Amino acid sequence: GYTQQLPDLTGKIRLNSNENPYGPSENSKKAMMDSMAEANRYPRDFITKLKEEIATREALTPEHVLIAAGSTELLGLAGLTFGLGGGELAACHPTFDFMMVFAEGLGCTWARTPLDKKFQYDLHALDKIIGPKTKLIFVCNPNNPTGIEIPYPRLKSFCGAHGTKYPLFVDEAYIELSNGGRKGSMAGLIEQQPKLIIGRTFSKVHGLAGMRIGYALAQPDMIKAMSNLQSTRGMSVSALAASAALASLKDPAFEDYSRGRILEGRKMVNDAFDEWGVEYLESSTNFVFFKNDKFVSDPVEAMAKENILIRSYDYVPGWSRVSIGTVEEMEMFLAAAKKYVVA
Ligand code: PMP
Numbered sequence: 001g002y003t004q005q006l007p008d009l010t011g012k013i014r015l016n017s018n019e020n021p022y023g024p025s026e027n028s029k030k031a032m033m034d035s036m037a038e039a040n041r042y043p044r045d046f047i048t049k050l051k052e053e054i055a056t057r058e059a060l061t062p063e064h065v066l067i068a069a070g071s072t073e074l075l076g077l078a079g080l081t082f083g084l085g086g087g088e089l090a091a092c093h094p095t096f097d098f099m100m101v102f103a104e105g106l107g108c109t110w111a112r113t114p115l116d117k118k119f120q121y122d123l124h125a126l127d128k129i130i131g132p133k134t135k136l137i138f139v140c141n142p143n144n145p146t147g148i149e150i151p152y153p154r155l156k157s158f159c160g161a162h163g164t165k166y167p168l169f170v171d172e173a174y175i176e177l178s179n180g181g182r183k184g185s186m187a188g189l190i191e192q193q194p195k196l197i198i199g200r201t202f203s204k205v206h207g208l209a210g211m212r213i214g215y216a217l218a219q220p221d222m223i224k225a226m227s228n229l230q231s232t233r234g235m236s237v238s239a240l241a242a243s244a245a246l247a248s249l250k251d252p253a254f255e256d257y258s259r260g261r262i263l264e265g266r267k268m269v270n271d272a273f274d275e276w277g278v279e280y281l282e283s284s285t286n287f288v289f290f291k292n293d294k295f296v297s298d299p300v301e302a303m304a305k306e307n308i309l310i311r312s313y314d315y316v317p318g319w320s321r322v323s324i325g326t327v328e329e330m331e332m333f334l335a336a337a338k339k340y341v342v343a
Pocket residue numbers: 017018069070071072073096140143144171173174200201202203209212213214
């Protein structure tokens with residue numbers, strides 16, 4: 001099995017940003033140390049190697065890959081590339097809204113439609129708001145902050161219906177933690193769907209949020225259009241970040257270990273919430289979205305008193321989100337949370 005030195009638990013327990021408490025992997029740390037000696041050089045070769053590795057894994061070419069400083073940069077680049085002249089970005093709400101909010105700053109409108117009654121990303125409702133003004137469609141699978149994944153055949157047919165006509169960004173930040181894992185990815189459709197863009201990140205299962213690195217997969221002309229607007233000329237990530245990412249991709253033992261322990265922590269939360277009668281959504285990610293009506297006070301404030309950070313959203317009143325930390329952190333969260341739950 002895979003074991004490693006974990007950070008100590010003194011100070012605040014950070015369960016508010018969906019980070020991976022087990023990262024970076026030992027191999028990534030070693031790769032970063034080794035690549036430090038190359039910090040005097042531009043990172044081109046490191047980025048090229050990483051692109052080649054990603055392309056091979058996805059059965060695509062390096063021209064199908066864009067490396068950026070986290071998927072946040074990818075979301076910004078897509079918003080910029082396709083939303084620059086105004087028009088509409090179509091997406092459900094609530095979701096990870098960085099792209100839409102960024103594009104609103106460029107003069108775009110966010111044409112939004114709510115999640116369905118079960119908090120599922122509502123592709124049927126989204127279908128109805130797509131039209132002549134649509135510049136870009138955004139789908140988050142699994143979605144944040146709900147943690148729910150879209151059934152594979154449903155998303156596949158949605159991509160089939162729109163991916164030739166509209167730039168369609170599928171944000172797969174949490175795909176490795178979903179039930180089907182990477183097999184549930186839409187990346188396999190890129191050859192048939194010329195406008196499909198897949199966003200991935202090293203911040204979640206790979207545990208490299210602080211290194212700021214992610215990648216997009218799309219047809220070469222789409223990749224080129226986005227990279228043309230990258231103000232760093234294809235070099236927004238450091239040699240350290242690129243080598244850490246490469247080492248992590250080549251370390252399936254770390255990914256399995258991370259996933260296994262995250263799922264263990266998630267089950268602890270689900271089991272406790274079941275026992276307490278706290279309503280929550282079945283998560284396919286490293287966080288759980290739960291209803292706070294069983295709590296005697298706002299769980300975000302209550303947990304802050306206990307030195308535990310979780311979060312809520314003003315646009316989803318009555319619900320909060322807890323990220324899955326280490327198993328030990330989840331024990332502490334549950335012990336603290338229990339004090340505020342009405343029996
Ligand atoms: N997409 C989704 C759905 C996310 O939840 C996050 C981070 N919380 C991101 C993108 C951005 O992650 P990063 O920039 O670290 O890759």
